[in-house]
Amino acid sequence: MNLNTTIAGINLQTPLVMASGTFGFGEDFARFDDFDDSAVGAISLKGTTLEPRLGNPPPRIAETPAGVLNAIGLQNPGVDAVVRHVLPRLEAGGLTTPLFANIAGETVEEYAEVARRFSTAPNIAALEVNISCPNVRHGGLAFGADPAEAARVVRAVRQATDLPVITKLSPNTGRLVEVAEACVDAGSDALSLINTLVGMVIDLRSRRPLLGNQTGGLSGPAIRPVAVAQVFRVYAALGHRLPIIGMGGVSDADGAFEIILAGGAAVGVGTALFFNHRAPREIADGLERHLADAGLSRLSDAVGAAHRQSRIGGGGP
Amino acid sequence: MNLNTTIAGINLQTPLVMASGTFGFGEDFARFDDFDDSAVGAISLKGTTLEPRLGNPPPRIAETPAGVLNAIGLQNPGVDAVVRHVLPRLEAGGLTTPLFANIAGETVEEYAEVARRFSTAPNIAALEVNISCPNVRHGGLAFGADPAEAARVVRAVRQATDLPVITKLSPNTGRLVEVAEACVDAGSDALSLINTLVGMVIDLRSRRPLLGNQTGGLSGPAIRPVAVAQVFRVYAALGHRLPIIGMGGVSDADGAFEIILAGGAAVGVGTALFFNHRAPREIADGLERHLADAGLSRLSDAVGAAHRQSRIGGGGP
Amino acid sequence: MDLSTHQPAGGTVYRISAPVIANRSLPGGHRRIRLRAPAIARTARPGQFVNISPPLATTLLRRPLGVHRTIDGQDIEILFQSVGKGTKALGAVGEGDEIDLIGPLGNGFDLAGEPPETAVLVAGGFGLAPLYPLAAALEGKVDRTYLFAGTEEDLPMETSDSSVHLSFVDPDIKATVPEFEAVGAQCRLASLRSRPSFHKGLVTELVEKLLDGPEPLGRTKLYACGPWGMLKKTAAIAAEHELDCDVLLEERMGCGVGACMSCSVMVYGDGGRPVYARACVEGPVFDAASVVWDAK
Amino acid sequence: MDLSTHQPAGGTVYRISAPVIANRSLPGGHRRIRLRAPAIARTARPGQFVNISPPLATTLLRRPLGVHRTIDGQDIEILFQSVGKGTKALGAVGEGDEIDLIGPLGNGFDLAGEPPETAVLVAGGFGLAPLYPLAAALEGKVDRTYLFAGTEEDLPMETSDSSVHLSFVDPDIKATVPEFEAVGAQCRLASLRSRPSFHKGLVTELVEKLLDGPEPLGRTKLYACGPWGMLKKTAAIAAEHELDCDVLLEERMGCGVGACMSCSVMVYGDGGRPVYARACVEGPVFDAASVVWDAK
Ligand SMILES: Cc1cc2nc3c(=O)[nH]c(=O)nc-3n(C[C@H](O)[C@H](O)[C@H](O)COP(=O)(O)OP(=O)(O)OC[C@H]3O[C@@H](n4cnc5c(N)ncnc54)[C@H](O)[C@@H]3O)c2cc1C
Ligand SMILES: Cc1cc2nc3c(=O)[nH]c(=O)nc-3n(C[C@H](O)[C@H](O)[C@H](O)COP(=O)(O)OP(=O)(O)OC[C@H]3O[C@@H](n4cnc5c(N)ncnc54)[C@H](O)[C@@H]3O)c2cc1C
Ligand SMILES: Cc1cc2nc3c(=O)[nH]c(=O)nc-3n(C[C@H](O)[C@H](O)[C@H](O)COP(=O)(O)O)c2cc1C
Ligand SMILES: Cc1cc2nc3c(=O)[nH]c(=O)nc-3n(C[C@H](O)[C@H](O)[C@H](O)COP(=O)(O)O)c2cc1C
């Protein structure tokens, strides 16, 4: 069975994208004696900014019912360290999996500059513009919640690079589809969604927010229904114009297939890697079975199929 | 230990409010041989509209990781049937628990008219204005996502009734705090939040959305971190002006205490009732233990305590 | 029942931490579980169900399962199919484990009024299980009971060849369910594929053969449980022959007690206007004539 | 280690479905579990940990637990405290169950360089457990090992009265941990409340008594594990006496392999600038002098 998929002209051997922030800069999971690269379609690197970022005070992670709350705060060594040290190391290691640079900034100009510097690296396949990080004071969500602001960022990045541009969207807005449309009009070649939902855990012993940053971003199976709904909506509006990388709570082939049927041409896998580094292989195998069961010979036939199979007259009275 | 709390002048024997839509019109759970009324602070009745509403086509409910997706579509017999038949039945039955009428409409005038008619009933303690239902085509979320629209509804209801007005807010917007502020300025006496998050489940056999309405509202433990964060934020902005009924995913005393520490003067319990009708009693008992452990003699001392206990300098760099 | 004012309905509901007395596997991935639940065993009527929390908090919502038998006012027996997360977890419990359940729930079959002379039970696949307590309850009250069951897989109850001749089917069609015969029902089975002793075709064809056949039936009522299409067809046959027909419908549920409106079934309400009834209180048994069959 | 470029670190990580060989309860709600995990038993160093999935998908994230002992290159033993959901579920597993775990993880104690002449191990409460394999590894390499443990509750290891006299404490302070004595460590215990044979006060007071006392120590290194306040105090003592000091820090973790930045500890990086290091790869053992103690 063929799990090939194409995102903005980039060929992925499977639709599985290791979600930004959960797979570091692509090297850490290689320590597992049984990590299976062949199940990985692409790697989205940790969110990277112009200058090195310290990140948020710990604790940075908490478990919630079927979910995980994190507030890393975009800790990263800065674009120059990544371009000069990390990317050459990956190239020297012979990694051929397409890499997406996930870029963030506090200003439009910063996004553009990070984009420009990543564009000089030989082994970056695309830029993923993160306008959806809920864990930073400036930038991030401030851009992702407003169509005009989002468009400004995407336009600036578009002008700064020849690489394909993927825009990563936030569910923490009632205007996700509008934001998506604005990003597409501004030149985005693909969309990825969803980033995490704003959440909080209060520590009952200290009676204060558990995370150092107070709020964090909710990911994991708990948010999968939200992800499926948003992918479905964005696909309905924009699926004919560009591909969607759908993500949020995918931990098995069932969840991945839901995302694909809703409209994901590719599927991000994040939090699941924390408890099952074999998830990519298991999901890839399961997807092949799902396609076979559905009598489909190609993954692309399944993308968005839930729209075509919809009940006639579905929708409230 | 004293679990009394006051919402908009109404005294509740415990802070536990049976969440609208999960407790019918207050009669069904009485069928349990061991349902404990004394743990219930108030009952929020099923969302009611001017005319009877058929509701959405089935299936209307699906299970998700640690959550439940529903798309009832506000099926209800209409305000007149409730006022003429249901409420007198409750009164005749001797129910003394304060009742909140949860009101919905497609137009501002409809909200006002439902408010007017409920105000004639002797046993309604307050109106809960539902501007946050994600499962109806018109009204609901359309009002709850926009501060100006929300204020129009609240103002109209405020003018139509002498009863206390509680406004029920939606998390499906990036502007929850703004909407909350607008509602308070328009005369809301209390706020309740959160209603459900928009979500979708796709049935892998039919490969189409499982719910008849395609999307539904996500509730249950999965959304608790989102609820805690939103209650925390709204309390920070408006806690000095009016009380908050916090809800979303509370199924035990730990979850209820989180909501209270975040700023809930009362706590809604919804989905948990479906799998544990004894939850109110268990939560009330557990809250007494939490207060004792924290060395607090009154519930009100715990309300919003997470703000006062916050780390100095908490927040991202 | 007046659907217009959300009336509570049904009797007292008990919550029980029910010890598992036995949990046996049957052919075709079915299981028969026996639970000690006296308050329910004493009060449950045919067609009623319990709402079970699978062990170890495997699922959030409870799972509705019909009461297959009550034993000595002490135990209830449930026949079930391991299809998903909840029923798989339930299949794995062992003797001595305790299962959290509530019940009895739902209206059950109406056995209060004048019984028919002939009761015709029509089952599709697993629909056989909830019809068993009905057959048992009708024994002695009706002149004759027939059970027709259609299935493509193994049934949840044992089958064999009947020694009783039935005039309206070919003599080589003799597959039966002994447990039903034991409570006085004449049985025949149907399957869409060729199976020895089975009628090849729809189970509803057996119903038509009976109704159109030579046997004297008198006042006849149909009772059906199974997939929607089969129920719809059964309802159409009943309408055509102007017979009463009760159908047991399985809907996804939230609360199980009538509070949440999750389990709606579209029925003709006052004045024939379509409204939604709650399968957990106004059902799961509905008069087939009241169901809006085109709603699904 | 260069923290500025997110270098991967640590050796091969194995995922093992490890059969439970034994699971015993100890005083004070502690447990000792033995798991068959040869690849980890062969490669784990003192101070390294495994990341365990509690049984039956009780929790989403894995739980980090130190390797207490390795046995015959076959099994690993873990001492743990049932504090929350995950460790409670782990406490309930039985012989023959299989536990999904990954490891070995973390840097572990640095045993490659020149060993000190005197090793002083300082434990707060449960911090005792991860120091045991260190004591065992140091046996024969150092001239003498001391263990001081402070606790208000039962310790996870058996205690008794020592027969060995130590010059720097009162003779009636003689509480010891035989398992540590068995690998050559001299032990004394402390508690804030009055307990027979315990030093009444902070465990770090025992350290100070040793360092200021008459015993000849030579090149001395401190190794500490326990609550933040105790570690901070130990680090201060080390700084004051200009001694090397390693601390084992427990942080909440996501991936356990260095990918997610969840487990950050603030340390002084290049040029003394504070940066966050990952407790799961650059730790859990840190040079006390590099830790920014006021960050918590
Ligand atoms: C009144 C009633 C009586 C029933 N009696 C029996 C019985 O005696 N024996 C038996 O094997 N089954 C019976 N069923 C069906 C049984 O409820 C489902 O097979 C079961 O809920 C599936 O749960 P799961 O976790 O294994 O499957 P999943 O597919 O994982 O369940 C997911 C969700 O869908 C719901 N669901 C799935 N299938 C059904 C269904 N057919 N009907 C209602 N809800 C469903 C579940 O309750 C759950 O909420 C009955 C259903 C109803 C409504
Ligand atoms: C490197 C390392 C080694 C450890 N070694 C041991 C050991 O040998 N024996 C032992 O009993 N405990 C040890 N711990 C602590 C142990 O990880 C926690 O007690 C355990 O994670 C609690 O899980 P829970 O589900 O029972 O508690 P919960 O409070 O329900 O856990 C909730 C979340 O918080 C995390 N968490 C809670 N407490 C801690 C903690 N102290 N440290 C890190 N994360 C925590 C959990 O991992 C989980 O993600 C170690 C921790 C680390 C980081
Ligand atoms: C620890 C952690 C760190 C993350 N960091 C980033 C990031 O740097 N940039 C980004 O775009 N998304 C980041 N995300 C979001 C994920 O890429 C993904 O969108 C989200 O977690 C939902 O997918 P999941 O449920 O599969 O994890 C992070 C998520 C987690 C859990
Ligand atoms: C089946 C169902 C029906 C609901 N109907 C309503 C409603 O009519 N009006 C309303 O304001 N909220 C309604 N809600 C939302 C709940 O009142 C509550 O805000 C939400 O479920 C979150 O709380 P929970 O996680 O405790 O259930 C409904 C929720 C469920 C699950």
Ligand code: FES
């Ligand atoms: S399941 Fe709640 S009304 Fe039927």
Ligand code: FES
């Ligand atoms: S736990 Fe992920 S980097 Fe340490």
